[in-house]
Amino acid sequence: MSTVIDVEHLNFSFGSGALTQPVLKDITLSIRKGEIVLITGPSGSGKTTFLTIIGGLRQAFHGSVKVLDQQFINSSEQVKVSVRQQIGYIFQQHNLLKSLTALQNVSMTLEMSNGLTEQQRRDRSAEALIAVGLGDRLDYKPGQLSGGQLQRVSIARALVGQPKIILADEPTASLDKQSGYEAVSLLKRLAKESQTAILLVTHDYRILDIADRVVELEDGVIKSA
Amino acid sequence: MNKLTWFYFPARLAWRQLIFDRSKLAAAICGVLFACVLVFMQLGFKDSLYASAASAPVKLSGDLFLMHKQSEAMWRPIQFKRSELMRVLGNPAVAEAYPLYLGLAPFKNIKTQVKRTLMVYGFDPDSMIFNVGEVKNKREELRLKDTVLFDEYSRPEFGPMRQLLEADRNVTEINDYKVNVMGLFRMGVSFAADGNVITSDLNFMRIFPRRNHGDIDMGVIKLHHGASAKQVKAELKSELNEFINIFTYEELLKYEKDYWANTAPIGFIFGFGTVMGWVVGLVIVYQILFTDIANHRNEFATLKAMGYEHGYFVRLVFASAFFLAVLGFIPGYVLSLGLYHLAESQMYMPMPMLWSKMITVFLFILSMCVMAGLLAIRKLKDANPADMF
Ligand SMILES: Nc1ncnc2c1ncn2[C@@H]1O[C@H](COP(=O)(O)OP(=O)(O)O)[C@@H](O)[C@H]1O
Ligand SMILES: [Mg+2]
Numbered sequence: 001m002s003t004v005i006d007v008e009h010l011n012f013s014f015g016s017g018a019l020t021q022p023v024l025k026d027i028t029l030s031i032r033k034g035e036i037v038l039i040t041g042p043s044g045s046g047k048t049t050f051l052t053i054i055g056g057l058r059q060a061f062h063g064s065v066k067v068l069d070q071q072f073i074n075s076s077e078q079v080k081v082s083v084r085q086q087i088g089y090i091f092q093q094h095n096l097l098k099s100l101t102a103l104q105n106v107s108m109t110l111e112m113s114n115g116l117t118e119q120q121r122r123d124r125s126a127e128a129l130i131a132v133g134l135g136d137r138l139d140y141k142p143g144q145l146s147g148g149q150l151q152r153v154s155i156a157r158a159l160v161g162q163p164k165i166i167l168a169d170e171p172t173a174s175l176d177k178q179s180g181y182e183a184v185s186l187l188k189r190l191a192k193e194s195q196t197a198i199l200l201v202t203h204d205y206r207i208l209d210i211a212d213r214v215v216e217l218e219d220g221v222i223k224s225a
Numbered sequence: 226m227n228k229l230t231w232f233y234f235p236a237r238l239a240w241r242q243l244i245f246d247r248s249k250l251a252a253a254i255c256g257v258l259f260a261c262v263l264v265f266m267q268l269g270f271k272d273s274l275y276a277s278a279a280s281a282p283v284k285l286s287g288d289l290f291l292m293h294k295q296s297e298a299m300w301r302p303i304q305f306k307r308s309e310l311m312r313v314l315g316n317p318a319v320a321e322a323y324p325l326y327l328g329l330a331p332f333k334n335i336k337t338q339v340k341r342t343l344m345v346y347g348f349d350p351d352s353m354i355f356n357v358g359e360v361k362n363k364r365e366e367l368r369l370k371d372t373v374l375f376d377e378y379s380r381p382e383f384g385p386m387r388q389l390l391e392a393d394r395n396v397t398e399i400n401d402y403k404v405n406v407m408g409l410f411r412m413g414v415s416f417a418a419d420g421n422v423i424t425s426d427l428n429f430m431r432i433f434p435r436r437n438h439g440d441i442d443m444g445v446i447k448l449h450h451g452a453s454a455k456q457v458k459a460e461l462k463s464e465l466n467e468f469i470n471i472f473t474y475e476e477l478l479k480y481e482k483d484y485w486a487n488t489a490p491i492g493f494i495f496g497f498g499t500v501m502g503w504v505v506g507l508v509i510v511y512q513i514l515f516t517d518i519a520n521h522r523n524e525f526a527t528l529k530a531m532g533y534e535h536g537y538f539v540r541l542v543f544a545s546a547f548f549l550a551v552l553g554f555i556p557g558y559v560l561s562l563g564l565y566h567l568a569e570s571q572m573y574m575p576m577p578m579l580w581s582k583m584i585t586v587f588l589f590i591l592s593m594c595v596m597a598g599l600l601a602i603r604k605l606k607d608a609n610p611a612d613m614f
Contacts, residue, residue, distance in 0.1 A: 048614045057530055057611040085532030091613055095527040099245030100238075111234050112532055169614040 003066075004164050004197045005031040005054060010063035012049060012220075023049050025220040027063070033164070034195040036188060036210060038202055041217035047201040048169055050217070054199060055087060055167050056080030068164060085112050088158030088196070090168035090187070094150035096142045102129055102153045103138040109161040128160040129153070132186055148179030155187050159196070166191060168200040172207060184210055235537050236544035242521065243548055250552075253513045257553020257590060258560065260506025264499055264586050265561035271495035272582070273574040278485045279478045280413035281344070281421070285325075286356035288454045289313075289461070290472045291444035298484035300344065300417030302327050302442035309469060310444035313461055318452035323352040324441035326429045330400035332420065334384040341382050343420035345373075345399060347429025354445040359410035360423055366407040367425045373399065377409040379420025380573055402432045414573060416491065503593050510549055510597035514542060518604040523613065530610035538605050546598035550591045557590075558583065 012024040023046045031037050039047050052058040053065060056072055057080075065072040070083050088109075096105045106125035110116055116124070129138055132152040142150055151171060158166050166187070172180030184200070188210045191198050200211075208214055216223040243250050281299055282290075291310055293303040313319050326347035331340035348354055350367040359374065366372055375386050386409060389395065395406040399422065412421050430436055448457055454473045462471055472480060486492035518525070525538055565576040 052611045052614055055530065055614075057614075081532055081534060084530065087532075089527075089530050089613075091527065093523075095523060095613060097238075097242075097521075097524045097527075099242045104241070108528065109531060111230070 002033050003030050004033050004068055005029070005199065006064070006066040007054070008064040010050075010053070010060060010065055012046075012053060012058075012060050012062070014049075023220050024053075024060075027220075027222055029215065029222065031165075031197050031199060034192065034197055036191065036198045036200070036212045038200050038208060038211040038214045039217055040202060040205075040208070040214060041223075043203075045217045046220040047217055051167055051169050051199065051201055055089065056084050085161075086163050086165070088161060088163040088166040090151075090154055090158050090166065090171045092170045092173050094142070094147075094154045094174075096150060096153055096157070098142045101139045101141055102134060102145070102156075105142075105153060106157045106160050109157050113161070125156075125160055128156040131159075131190060132156045146179075147175055148183060151175055151179070151183045152186065155183065155190070159187075159190055159194070162194060163196060166196055166198045166200075168198065170202055170204075171200065172202065172204050177206065180204065181207060232540055232544070235541035236547075239541045239544035240548060242517070243545060249513070249517075253510070253549050254553050254556070256509030256513065257506060257549050257594070258557040260502045260509070260593060261554055261557025261586065261590050262561050262564070263502030263505070264589055265557065265582075266564060267495050267498040267502060268582060268586065269561070269565055269568070269576045269578075270574070271492070271499075273568075273576050274416055274485055274491060274495070275482050276575055277413055277415040278417075278481050280415055281346075282474075282477045282481050284355055284357050284412055285445060285474075285477075286354055286447075287445035288448040288452075288474065289446040289458055290474070290477045291446070291465070292442075292470045292472070294468045294470050296442075296470070297488055298417070298481055299327060299443070300329070300415070304440035304442055305466075305469060307439050307441045309466055310441060310446075312464065313444070313446055316457060316460060316464070318448050318457045318460075319446055320449045321352065321447040323349055323354050323445045324426070324438075325354065325443040325445055326426060326433075326436065327442040328400075328429070328433050328436065329418065330432060332383055332422065333398040334382065335386075335389050335394050335397045336384045339382070340398075341380075341419060343376075343379060343383065343399075343422055344418035345429065345432060346421065346423045347426045347432075348423070350425050352445070355423065357410050357412065357423075359408060363408045363410075367423075367428075369405075369407075371402075371404045371428060371431065372407045373404045373422045373424040373428065374408050374410050375406045376412045376414075376421035376423075378411050378413045378573070380414055383420045400432050402434075404428070404432065413575070416485065499589075503589065506590065506593045507597050510546065510594050511600050513549070514545060514597055514601035515604055517545065518542065518601055519607070522608045525605065525608035526610045526613045529608060530613055535605065538608070539602050542602050542605070543595065543598045546594035547591070550587075550594040554587055554590050558586075 007027055007029045010024055010027040013020045013022045015021050041047055053060045054067060060073055067083055068086060070079055103125050106128055107121050110121045126138055132155055134152055172184060184207045293305045295303040307324055310322050310324055313322050328345045329342050330345050332343045333340050350364045363374055458471050458473060562578055565578050568574050568576045
């Protein structure tokens with residue numbers, strides 16, 4: 001199976017000079033197509049930083065970070081933007097646009113790409129929402145939905161563009177136990193169907209069983225792989 | 226992304242975000258509307274001022290005009306010697322030269338007896354220096370002692386003159402001197418005078434006993450057919466005393482307008498008012514766009530993470546600015562139209578709503594909103610997708 005994320009000897013620090021604070025130390029990790037990898041570890045160990053580098057949201061300078069065959073180390077913004085369009089993001093907060101309906105929010109992912117008509121975008125967004133069990137909430141705005149429903153809308157938004165990778169940072173942190181577990185199992189089921197790789201950061205030990213592999217990060221170093 | 230969606234998508238999102246918060250949208254529209262009405266009224270008053278400032282010289286019929294160099298405008302003339310005017314008759318191109326006497330004086334409303342200042346024009350009824358039909362037709366009456374013609378376009382405070390004349394109530398006082406109003410003509414009010422009266426030079430001296438024939442306010446020169454006003458002006462200039470200004474017809478109009486635009490503080494006040502309207506509107510729209518970006522910072526950062534580029538958000542901000550300009554302009558235009566009508570009916574100032582003015586103000590408002598957009602897009606830099614996780 002092909003590799004979608006390939007990280008070798010990644011080092012990353014915040015600050016410069018005497019204030020340099022190393023956050024990631026010699027990280028090597030690769031993730032194959034359709035694989036679900038969870039990253040756990042204590043707070044401040046560098047999990048979020050790692051995710052933002054993989055997501056092309058933060059520039060790293062040392063080592064090698066290949067995402068979908070594009071090298072991110074010392075790359076241009078252009079390269080990262082085009083890769084970003086092929087990644088689905090799920091945030092700790094749902095981060096939906098509050099002035100848009102669920103359907104319009106999901107459509108935002110599709111409005112970046114060419115070739116779809118308005119009707120096709122609507123249909124695909126509606127399908128995605130039906131898949132996460134929100135077929136009857138298409139025209140609701142975020143203010144009218146519960147926390148669990150909002151996170152399911154953002155799962156639909158991440159998946160509708162058929163990305164090769166989904167990056168999620170503590171997606172269950174703002175949900176209760178029940179809806180948190182439901183959300184990630186739903187994510188797992190849909191990702192497996194479409195062979196999407198998932199890199200998910202979590203504190204939440206109750207959801208570890210959805211993973212194919214669990215990576216533990218401590219002080220910027222991978223403990224077990 | 227093709228051309229249409231390049232602008233359509235961010236514009237649509239801008240629109241959806243605008244209409245989502247109705248009360249904030251209403252506040253924004255009020256801000257633009259306010260600026261719009263302010264600018265419309267300033268421009269309206271200014272144009273009306275310039276148009277009326279030139280209403281008197283427009284009605285004069287002559288090729289060249291003499292005024293004292295110290296006369297800032299027709300309404301506040303400095304006298305010069307009649308003999309100075311008569312010297313121009315030595316030039317072979319000059320056919321006729323006539324003096325014009327000007328004076329502000331209180332006019333008693335026949336009905337209410339209240340006095341109000343208007344402009345009195347004194348001229349030789351045999352000359353044809355007023356290009357006003359009623360004045361030409363009433364030359365016989367004007368030759369009589371103590372007769373005047375009254376400007377129908379004077380402000381209503383002088384009394385309903387047409388009705389009064391029909392009822393044969395035509396005796397009143399100007400400068401406490403009894404006169405008969407023999408008829409009406411049409412000229413128009415200006416910022417300097419609320420009304421006008423035309424009389425003969427002889428009657429003018431009776432109304433203003435301190436004035437005499439020898440000291441005139443203006444000279445009106447008619448040239449022989451075919452003579453070039455420019456050339457004769459140059460010739461006369463070298464012959465006349467240096468304290469005399471000599472104007473062609475167009476130059477006189479311009480001189481009068483420039484007085485109001487530059488010398489008088491009024492032109493400046495309107496210009497200043499227009500700029501203030503722009504600035505106030507700019508600040509309001511900027512404030513709205515700025516807080517809008519700040520409020521949507523997380524949403525924009527999320528979209529950036531998903532792969533939206535900076536340009537998309539720039540287009541979104543400008544689309545918002547454009548929508549605010551249009552949404553504020555439409556009610557602003559309607560309101561201004563009403564205020565123009567009110568000004569015309571209540572203040573007797575000509576305030577036409579011209580297409581050119583409408584377009585000018587819209588472009589003005591649009592430039593204001595675009596400028597606000599330009600200032601606000603700096604705030605977009607705050608939306609950093611790396612902070613979203
Ligand atoms: N923008 C930043 N600037 C400077 N230091 C940061 C920044 N973001 C995170 N850090 C530091 O980097 C370390 C790792 O943070 P983070 O990746 O958020 O850890 P985790 O997600 O595992 O809790 C922490 O010590 C944190 O203080
Ligand atoms: Mg974190």
